Amino acid sequence: MKFKIKWDYYNKNKTETNFISEWIKDDVLLEIAEDLEKTGRVKNMSFEDETGISWTKKEVKKVLQRLEQEPDEFLLYFDASYNKETDETGIGVVLYYKQGAQQYRERWNERVEGLKSNNEAEYCALHYAVKRLGEFPIAGKKVIIKGDSQGLLMQLRGEWPCYEENLNRWLDRIERLVKKLNFHPVYEPINRNDNKEADKLARQALKQVMIESKQKLGDEE
Structure with missing residues (x-):
């Protein structure tokens, strides 16, 4: 399964904008999300799957665990x-x-x-x-x-x-x-x-x- 990451970004002057990634395969999704979070400038991160359903990071972790078995x-x-x-x-x-x-x-x-x-x-x-x-x-x-x-x-x-x-x-x-x-x-x-x-x-x-x-x-x- 593939997902898009959506997040709000703010710079040191507190200017905010939002971004949406390209489709990302499930096996590298969390690695990329955590790299983004390490910048310290990410807020309101969410994940959208190929069927249009949105997930929080906590929820998507459970989805990925299930996908490993199914x-x-x-x-x-x-x-x-x-x-x-x-x-x-x-x-x-x-x-x-x-x-x-x-x-x-x-x-x-x-x-x-x-x-x-x-x-x-x-x-x-x-x-x-x-x-x-x-x-x-x-x-x-x-x-x-x-x-x-x-x-x-x-x-x-x-x-x-x-x-x-x-x-x-x-x-x-x-x-x-x-x-x-x-x-x-x-x-x-x-x-x-x-x-x-x-x-x-x-x-x-x-x-x-x-x-x-x-x-x-x-x-x-």
Whole structure:
């Protein structure tokens, strides 16, 4: 998680002004804050996280202690592979996250029947991915969600309309689930070449090659 430090500064003539830092990673946040305090010219220091919540120094220390134990810095990729001859869909999801000082990657896929289009398959894939996110302590945290379904992600950002009733129902399901899990999604469309991991998992699911894995990054698979 990243934070901004906000503080009031006063000089020897008691002239005051205020400052806001750039985003600072949690592992160096307190070190920087304490360096600022050592100047002896800082008042009213506070901390703002990526979701807009403000914390005192005492409160942010407790947040940082909790973050050392919980997964954080979530990055999720999703994709779908649709067979129009059989109405079968393969779903692929890749989740990266940090826990303490260690980075992890989890991969899942799923096979679904009865969807009616490639577009619907993409919406179903994201709904499945968000459901899997519910297995993690994500309440109040930011999750970056990437996929090559630009229309879907732009609709979730509120920047594009959706005119198909069936797809609107999927949007409603996704948004209800996000609200229930109480996390802060950041939707980022990407091109297909940047989504190869999730695409491969989706294609494997269509071939009934099912994957469910967790890997500590830096270890061999």
